[in-house]
Amino acid sequence: MKIEILGTGCSKCKALEEAAKQAVAQSGLFAQIEKVDDIQKIMDYGVMSTPGLVIDGKVVSTGKLLSVSEILELIKA
């Protein structure tokens, strides 16, 4: 599983990355977490409101700082 955090370095983006790390640790799954701050790549995903969360190439959330439990649900879905 590959989880990407889209964001150009705002405080919410960093917080989302932290939350994602915790969610992965709690889920017990093996997942690769990557922070994407290249604006070109973010645009390729069609995301306009950061932070964005991408799981396996699919945008699952935009413009929102998700909680650990919310990310856990998305990972398991």
Add this chain to the structure above:
Amino acid sequence: MWQESVNTIVYEWLALPQENKLSDALNFFIYDTVKILFLLTTIIFAVTLLRSYFSTEKVREYLSRRNEYTGNVLAALFGIITPFCSCSAIPLFLGFLQARIPLGVTFSYLISAPLNNEIAIAMLLTMFGWKVAALYIGFGLMVAIIGGIIIGKMGLEKEILIQVKPIEGEIKADVQKIAFKTRLLDAKEYTTDILYKIWLYVLIGVGVGAFIHGYVPTEFITSIAGADNIFAVPLATLLGVPMYSNAAGVMPLIEVLTAKGMLMGTALSFMMAITALSLPEAMILKRIMSLKLIGIFFGTVTLGIMGVGYLFNAIL
């Protein structure tokens, strides 16, 4: 009602003398902070909840189907209801261009969105009432629409430093279904977040305001920001541009200044300059557009804001 309670606290419980500068200032401070924080919480919560029904992706889909002038007007209007923070200015800007929305229309949105942010609107409603808030929004829209049209006419597309691939075919926004309860919770969280960020600024703003209220003579304010000084509007605008995160703190100050003779148009210019233009935003935009374009953007908006100030002072 609230004023009477504060009077009781200050004059009876604390047993401070009436008709005294210190107790006056303290009375004002308690009255204003509690009033502002209470109303601010209510209004920000309501605005945030309402906004959760509009997403920038939706707006983009809608705008991509309009022509220029209607686009400018709609983009400015959408700026009121969609959330905006300067950290998302870049993806938003490029996202609009990606959807083949004209540059001028994109700028109309980019001017309107920060101008009509929830903190500014909430503070205005709280301290000046709905009339001034409506005037602020109305004139703000005017600046956004005209500014966007002017920038659009200048043919500045080549001043964008990053080339985005336009989206082929129809622009479609995915709609995420969100339960009402989730929206309520989100709004609550967001409101707490904002209050946490701005409460200190509000306290400082009201504190300085209370000081001016109690100690600075009215004649002094009138001579600087009143009708006699024709340079008050440009001065207020130029002072306002570098201030941004302190919008919450500056508004209580303006309340006192207008009560002491600062003209309303001058005050409006000041507020608009604070919210619409900020140096951090310019630094962020520098990554995707040339200095020339940023200069034109800031210049156009600054002139527009000054125009609004003079116009308003002349009418009233």
